[in-house]
Amino acid sequence: MEVRRRSAKVVTFGCQMNERDSETIMGILSSLGFEESSRVEDADIVIFVTCCVRENAENRAFGNLGEMKRLKEGNPNLVVGMCGCMAQRSDLREIVRARMPWVNLVFGTHNIHRLPELLERVFAGERVVEVWDEPDEVVEGLPAVRAYGHKAFVNITYGCDNFCTYCIVPYVRGRERSRRMEDVVAEVCDLAGSGCVEVTLLGQNVNSYGRGLPPLPSGSSPDFADLLHEVNLVDGIRRIRFTTSHPRDFSDKMIEAVASSEKVCEHFHLPLQAGSDRVLEMMHRGYTAERYLALLDRIREAVPGASITTDIMVGFPGETEEDFQATMDVVRQARFDAAFTFIYSPRPGTVAARMPDQIEDEVKHDRVYRLIDLVNSIASEVNDELCGSIVEVMVEGPSERDPSVLSGRTRTNKMIHWTSEKAHNPGDIVMLRVSQTRTWTLYGEEIEGRSGYRGALTCDGHEAAGEEMQGRTASSSGFATDGRCDCNDV
Numbered sequence: 238m239e240v241r242r243r244s245a246k247v248v249t250f251g252c253q254m255n256e257r258d259s260e261t262i263m264g265i266l267s268s269l270g271f272e273e274s275s276r277v278e279d280a281d282i283v284i285f286v287t288c289c290v291r292e293n294a295e296n297r298a299f300g301n302l303g304e305m306k307r308l309k310e311g312n313p314n315l316v317v318g319m320c321g322c323m324a325q326r327s328d329l330r331e332i333v334r335a336r337m338p339w340v341n342l343v344f345g346t347h348n349i350h351r352l353p354e355l356l357e358r359v360f361a362g363e364r365v366v367e368v369w370d371e372p373d374e375v376v377e378g379l380p381a382v383r384a385y386g387h388k389a390f391v392n393i394t395y396g397c398d399n400f401c402t403y404c405i406v407p408y409v410r411g412r413e414r415s416r417r418m419e420d421v422v423a424e425v426c427d428l429a430g431s432g433c434v435e436v437t438l439l440g441q442n443v444n445s446y447g448r449g450l451p452p453l454p455s456g457s458s459p460d461f462a463d464l465l466h467e468v469n470l471v472d473g474i475r476r477i478r479f480t481t482s483h484p485r486d487f488s489d490k491m492i493e494a495v496a497s498s499e500k501v502c503e504h505f506h507l508p509l510q511a512g513s514d515r516v517l518e519m520m521h522r523g524y525t526a527e528r529y530l531a532l533l534d535r536i537r538e539a540v541p542g543a544s545i546t547t548d549i550m551v552g553f554p555g556e557t558e559e560d561f562q563a564t565m566d567v568v569r570q571a572r573f574d575a576a577f578t579f580i581y582s583p584r585p586g587t588v589a590a591r592m593p594d595q596i597e598d599e600v601k602h603d604r605v606y607r608l609i610d611l612v613n614s615i616a617s618e619v620n621d622e623l624c625g626s627i628v629e630v631m632v633e634g635p636s637e638r639d640p641s642v643l644s645g646r647t648r649t650n651k652m653i654h655w656t657s658e659k660a661h662n663p664g665d666i667v668m669l670r671v672s673q674t675r676t677w678t679l680y681g682e683e684i685e686g687r688s689g690y691r692g693a694l695t696c697d698g699h700e701a702a703g704e705e706m707q708g709r710t711a712s713s714s715g716f717a718t719d720g721r722c723d724c725n726d727v
């Protein structure tokens with residue numbers, strides 16, 4: 238008789254931090270003998286990794302947890318768990334504890350490593366709620382079931398010390414802690430050894446990486462620039478991304494590290510949040526609009542062809558029409574490749590939630606629609622300028638909408654679609670000529686030739702000639718846009 242292995246499903250809401258936590262949770266469950274289930278209906282354990290950054294994220298999680306009541310009635314042995322940022326909030330976990338008796342396990346973001354012990358107690362019949370308010374040491378060496386083979390998230394910091402006045406993160410993810418550089422590099426080496434070619438270094442503020450770590454042998458304190466240089470040396474890794482950056486902490490040393498590390502992609506996600514200095518100060522962001530724009534200038538000068546994306550919030554308490562126009566003005570000057578736009582959502586426990594002059598929903602919606610129109614029209618113009626250029630693309634796989642079309646990402650993190658006669662696997666690098674553009678997407682045609690320094694088209698002729706490729710980026714290389722290398726050797 239075939240014995241069915243027990244199975245588990247981890248359902249993730251929210252940001253990349255949660256996605257990475259979910260990989261660890263599934264890794265722990267796998268080490269306990271559970272196989273991954275594709276559907277909650279088939280699983281013996283379902284764990285929801287929740288997000289509380291906005292109210293609608295909470296509502297979605299509560300809705301999903303509520304639906305588990307019906308499944309539990311049909312399968313009383315089903316274990317339902319909740320962790321993530323909502324579990325860290327005492328008011329939200331109290332709702333679950335008091336009103337959702339079918340949830341057997343609640344744990345937080347700081348004690349994921351305790352999951353085996355917690356589950357043992359659940360299997361013994363106990364209803365377990367264990368959430369740590371403060372993080373312990375950074376726990377290394379936890380197993381992970383990675384979502385993809387060719388790309389992976391790698392935490393470099395946990396938590397945040399910034400206390401932006403609207404943000405719940407420092408309260409639910411704890412104070413900022415950096416992983417030791419050797420641990421980060423060892424994880425990247427392991428990933429490269431298993432076939433991963435792209436890593437995204439993750440932190441709430443990657444630019445403050447290193448605070449509190451012991452000094453390097455040189456005596457200086459390690460920082461994000463040092464880490465980029467080290468990760469850039471890992472054989473097998475072809476692309477390095479990082480998120481999220483804080484405009485206040487992005488130093489010239491870090492810009493130089495990106496510019497000189499050929500595997501580090503030319504994409505910067507720099508949350509602006511607001512363009513009014515008055516609002517930025519109320520948000521406790523630590524920069525002015527002028528400083529933000531000056532940073533973009535320095536990045537664009539040092540890293541030609543860089544794409545810059547951002548997050549912008551409208552409707553912060555006290556935001557006037559004049560403040561909002563200041564944001565629109567910065568957007569016009571910054572010419573973002575893309576922007577995630579948000580309506581301010583008061584988060585209980587934050588300073589901004591207690592501020593006077595909360596903005597009416599109607600006003601917030603009107604502002605966000607005007608902002609989206611502007612962001613879209615600029616993004617469309619920026620993409621139009623790419624028409625005809627040659628870009629290095631990493632294959633992601635068949636397009637979700639049309640499996641006969643391939644999807645991939647440029648080094649600048651733009652989604653591009655194309656058709657190919659060749660069989661490509663996720664993680665393959667191909668060269669495309671951009672043939673059409675849309676606001677958020679590019680379309681391309683595959684061309685011959687290989688990716689050289691920083692994604693520039695290269696060929697045997699260039700390599701035989703030992704040509705110095707430095708500085709010849711895909712978008713500024715001077716290579717012929719008909720897809721032929723300029724030495725005519727392809």
Ligand code: SF4
Nearest residue numbers: 397399400401404406
């Ligand atoms: S930098 Fe500000 S917005 Fe970002 S996680 Fe930290 S407190 Fe929140």
